[in-house]
Amino acid sequence: MRNLVEAAGFPQNPPREPGTAAAGSRAIPLIPAKTSKIPDRAFAVAMLGCGVSLLAVVVLIVIELVMKSGLSLHAFGWHFFTTSNWDPVAGDFGALPFIYGTLLSSLEALVIAIPLSIGVAVFITEMCPRPLRGTLSFMTELLAAIPSVVYGLWAIFVLAPLLRAHVQPWLAKYFGWTGLFSGPPFGIGMLAAGVILAIMIVPIIASITREVLTAVPQQQREAVLALGATRWEMIRVGVLRNARTGIVGAIILGLGRALGETMAVTMVIGNTPQIAKSLFAPGYSMASVIANEFTEATGDLYLSALIEIGLGLFLVTIVVNILAGLLVWSVTRGTPARVRA
Amino acid sequence: MPDEPITSKAVAGGPAQGGPQRSPAQQRFVDLRRTILDRFATGFAVLMAVCVVAPLLAVFGYLVVRGVGSLNLAFFTHLPVPVGEQGGGVANAIVGSVMILAIASVIGVPLGIGSGIYLAEYGRGTFAALLRFTADVLNGVPSIVIGIVAYALVVIPQKHFSALSGGVALGIMMIPTITRATEEVLLLVPLAVREAAWGLGVARWRATLSVTLRTASAGVITAVMLAFARIAGETAPLLFTAFGNQFWNFNPNQPTAALPLQLFVYAISPFDEWHRLAWACALVLIVLLVGAVTAVRLAARRGVFQGAS
Numbered sequence: 001m002r003n004l005v006e007a008a009g010f011p012q013n014p015p016r017e018p019g020t021a022a023a024g025s026r027a028i029p030l031i032p033a034k035t036s037k038i039p040d041r042a043f044a045v046a047m048l049g050c051g052v053s054l055l056a057v058v059v060l061i062v063i064e065l066v067m068k069s070g071l072s073l074h075a076f077g078w079h080f081f082t083t084s085n086w087d088p089v090a091g092d093f094g095a096l097p098f099i100y101g102t103l104l105s106s107l108e109a110l111v112i113a114i115p116l117s118i119g120v121a122v123f124i125t126e127m128c129p130r131p132l133r134g135t136l137s138f139m140t141e142l143l144a145a146i147p148s149v150v151y152g153l154w155a156i157f158v159l160a161p162l163l164r165a166h167v168q169p170w171l172a173k174y175f176g177w178t179g180l181f182s183g184p185p186f187g188i189g190m191l192a193a194g195v196i197l198a199i200m201i202v203p204i205i206a207s208i209t210r211e212v213l214t215a216v217p218q219q220q221r222e223a224v225l226a227l228g229a230t231r232w233e234m235i236r237v238g239v240l241r242n243a244r245t246g247i248v249g250a251i252i253l254g255l256g257r258a259l260g261e262t263m264a265v266t267m268v269i270g271n272t273p274q275i276a277k278s279l280f281a282p283g284y285s286m287a288s289v290i291a292n293e294f295t296e297a298t299g300d301l302y303l304s305a306l307i308e309i310g311l312g313l314f315l316v317t318i319v320v321n322i323l324a325g326l327l328v329w330s331v332t333r334g335t336p337a338r339v340r341a
Numbered sequence: 342m343p344d345e346p347i348t349s350k351a352v353a354g355g356p357a358q359g360g361p362q363r364s365p366a367q368q369r370f371v372d373l374r375r376t377i378l379d380r381f382a383t384g385f386a387v388l389m390a391v392c393v394v395a396p397l398l399a400v401f402g403y404l405v406v407r408g409v410g411s412l413n414l415a416f417f418t419h420l421p422v423p424v425g426e427q428g429g430g431v432a433n434a435i436v437g438s439v440m441i442l443a444i445a446s447v448i449g450v451p452l453g454i455g456s457g458i459y460l461a462e463y464g465r466g467t468f469a470a471l472l473r474f475t476a477d478v479l480n481g482v483p484s485i486v487i488g489i490v491a492y493a494l495v496v497i498p499q500k501h502f503s504a505l506s507g508g509v510a511l512g513i514m515m516i517p518t519i520t521r522a523t524e525e526v527l528l529l530v531p532l533a534v535r536e537a538a539w540g541l542g543v544a545r546w547r548a549t550l551s552v553t554l555r556t557a558s559a560g561v562i563t564a565v566m567l568a569f570a571r572i573a574g575e576t577a578p579l580l581f582t583a584f585g586n587q588f589w590n591f592n593p594n595q596p597t598a599a600l601p602l603q604l605f606v607y608a609i610s611p612f613d614e615w616h617r618l619a620w621a622c623a624l625v626l627i628v629l630l631v632g633a634v635t636a637v638r639l640a641a642r643r644g645v646f647q648g649a650s
Binding site: 039040042043044046047048049050051052053054055057058060061064065067068115116117118119120122123124126127128136139140142143145146147148149150151152153154156157158199202203206230231232233235236256259260261262263267287290291294295307310313314317318320321322325 | 375376378379381382383385386387388389390392393394396397399400403404407451452453454455456458459460462463464469471472475476477478479480481482483484485486487489490492493494513516517520544545546547549570571573574575576577580581584601604605608609616619620623626627630631634
């Protein structure tokens with residue numbers, strides 16, 4: 001307590017008259033000679049103003065997106081999201097290939113990232129020797145700090161050639177019959193986009209899963225161990241089962257990030273507006289079409305169509321994030337609102 | 342934390358349970374199976390941890406190997422050169438990034454800390470809950486959408502791209518991160534500290550700024566640095582706000598180059614010389630980001646910021 005007061009800048013000695021500044025320590029006295037309610041009110045209002053700015057920004061985002069995409073909303077209506085013709089020359093726009101690309105690449109990313117991130121979270125919280133724990137958490141956090149565009153650069157020059165030379169021929173040979181891995185291996189394409197997205201969302205899912213696992217009471221673990229369980233049985237019954245709602249929340253939060261991810265995906269997805277079943281084929285995502293074509297959009301309708309894609313992306317990520325937030329919150333805050341699986 | 346009843350059924354084959362009696366041979370088999378499964382699960386978790394760390398090492402390894410060879414003094418002091426010429430640098434992009442990040446910080450830091458203070462010190466009831474929710478929503482909005490909004494708000498009325506619009510986009514992205522982190526660290530300051538200040542007759546606003554905020558300054562500075570690190574590498578919102586520039590520009594109202602933008606342009610180009618510059622840009626960006634984040638972590642842990650304000 002004393003330390004805190006000292007750190008907070010209170011003079012430690014000697015007792016002095018209220019209203020007089022400690023000589024030489026600071027110019028403005030901490031305790032004013034006469035008190036007035038006005039500065040307090042003004043301060044509260046100013047802070048409230050800062051808070052309201054948050055609300056204002058979100059409202060502005062909605063207003064601007066809806067207004068600026070009005071032309072396209074009016075021209076195409078709901079068909080915009082269900083037709084797949086993207087022809088800027090003819091002025092005909094349909095966003096389906098981009099929606100498909102966004103969903104497919106995010107799904108791929110989830111399939112790869114879920115076992116990885118849950119595995120690493122379990123390892124860090126339940127198995128890892130203490131000295132290694134901090135290092136490993138720090139490394140996963142570093143992964144989150146690398147900018148998207150740097151991941152993209154790495155994906156173009158390292159990941160894509162690796163996929164083309166080694167992974168794709170192997171996949172085509174053994175899993176070509178599924179139809180998912182057919183066609184010429186370019187390296188660049190849906191598969192590369194999914195893999196780089198997976199690498200990018202692992203730290204998010206892993207760090208939240210770790211938080212959720214840490215929130216599971218120690219007694220749960222001890223109780224299961226006391227029944228004679230092995231460590232894996234303890235983790236499965238005592239930890240994962242209790243934390244599953246939060247883990248699902250973490251996964252959905254990762255999904256939200258994957259859906260809106262722009263640069264890395266733009267650099268490796270291939271940027272071709274088509275709906276192909278094969279993961280080797282190039283595709284396009286909602287965020288990348290905005291990134292690539294926004295500054296080149298000729299004509300108001302074209303620009304408006306791109307902004308409408310942005311509006312769609314905004315709405316989807318909001319819904320996904322709210323859902324995830326509720327799930328994580330229900331575990332870490334200890335409320336009974338829990339989905340029984 | 343929801344507690345689920347643990348039944349002996351959950352621990353299949355565990356010794357401390359009723360049920361049918363097993364012969365010693367059967368029990369040995371069950372035990373062996375459980376041990377193998379346990380080893381397998383452990384191995385799986387270790388493998389996953391290795392798989393997560395591997396890309397990190399691969400990214401850093403390539404950055405260092407390819408980047409260091411491409412770095413030279415000209416990289417930091419020269420303008421970009423046209424295709425076909427050797428050499429050149431990104432000096433204008435470094436200056437542009439500094440300018441854009443400065444504008445972003447001027448917008449994002451005060452608003453973020455202010456709303457954090459509001460939520461921690463005054464935030465009760467539905468409205469505060471709504472603000473918290475809004476901050477989380479804003480945190481989840483894809484950066485490219487923020488870029489569109491900055492384009493609509495700043496670029497369209499001005500009719501030209503500018504560092505200002507880029508700064509607005511990045512500044513908006515800083516606010517929610519700083520808000521939530523500031524609120525969190527302010528709430529960690531014990532109520533007794535505030536009460537001590539009030540008890541001495543300190544005005545409430547003064548107590549908040551000079552006592553509560555100051556006590557939590559280490560956490561607040563960490564929050565600001567993390568938000569800063571997050572936006573420093575952002576590229577998507579700059580594509581159609583700051584736009585990029587091949588030449589020097591010190592006017593915040595003109596199109597401006599930025600390091601991540603330049604990196605993007607170089608990376609997707611078909612020229613080897615530009616690829617070299619892209620790796621160099623990436624290395625510089627990463628060294629700055631990771632350096633900043635690590636330095637702040639270490640400094641905060643050692644309590645360097647205690648009492649600094």
